[in-house]
Amino acid sequence: MLMVIEILGWLGSVLVILAYALNINKKLDSDSLLYYFLNITGSSLLIINTLYHHAIPSMMVNVVWVLIAVVAIFKK
Secondary structure (H helix, E strand, O other): OOHHHHHHHHHHHHEEEEEEEEHHHHOOOOOOOOHHHHHHHHHHHHHHHHHHHHHHHHHHHHHHHHHHHHHHHHHH
């Protein structure tokens, strides 16, 4: 189980960083659905990982990150 949690955490990290890197290099607009999807998916995976490890402050950052992206989708 621990290996699955670690893989999810690493995948989540890659997705969030990928979204940021694509955006900063002007390959992905910050208001695109793909950008939102990468952030929601990545942060959700990080929430699972940080919750498992009882890293509540990091988990809360990711909860807020997901909420920001979800609100942005609904505004769009």
